[in-house]
Amino acid sequence: YFQFVQQWPPVTCRFSSRTRYQHRPLQIFTIHGLWPSNYSNPTMPSNCIGLQFKKENVSPQLRAKLERSWPNVESRNDTRFWEGEWNKHGTCSQQTLNQMQYFQRSYAMWRSYNITEILKNASIVPSATQTWKYSDIVSPIKAVTKTTPVLRCKPDPVDPKKFQLLHEVVF
Secondary structure, three states, rough: EEEEEEEEEEHHOOOOOOOOOOOOOOOOOEEEEEOOOOOOOOOOOOOOOOOOHHHHHHHHHHHHHHHHHHOOOOOOOHHHHHHHHHHHHHHOOOOOOOOHHHHHHHHHHHOOHHHHHHHHHHOOOOOOOOOOOOOHHHHHHHHHHHOEEOOOOEEEEOOOOEOOOOOOOOO
16 A cells, blocks of 8 residues: 655754755645555565656656645755655555656645645644644544544644644545
8 A cells, every 4th residue: 555645844844954954934735755555564665676766757747746746845956855755665666656657646646635725624724823633633634535644743842742743644
């Protein structure tokens, strides 16, 4: 199966070790990756051996779509981010998806299961002051995706014992 991971850029950037880069102030969930997995060990496979990323396999039309849906939020080098995701995860999917299909499928999933829109339709808009319960976030996502998402959070640096910041949504 595949894990489809979307990230919330403000939290990703807040915890980034790459402070020398100018972060993008995006206020939408973006793709972090499409990761082939297996039930017995969901973190594997990764770093598979396969055809390495080829920039020319990303058409100009697909590039324009990925620049919005799958940007490198920690720097301005989107192509390097896509290359890393393909070489680490995408190569594990080559029996199912070639490089172009891998990125096309990821974009199609982002459009169909856009966490920003799903939450917005449930009147949940990320905020520095508003908080939500786990079920407030999971319920509308599950209603659309038909699966219970995994929410990955990080402790709020201001009050780490009281609040968690939503970082990624995985299904």
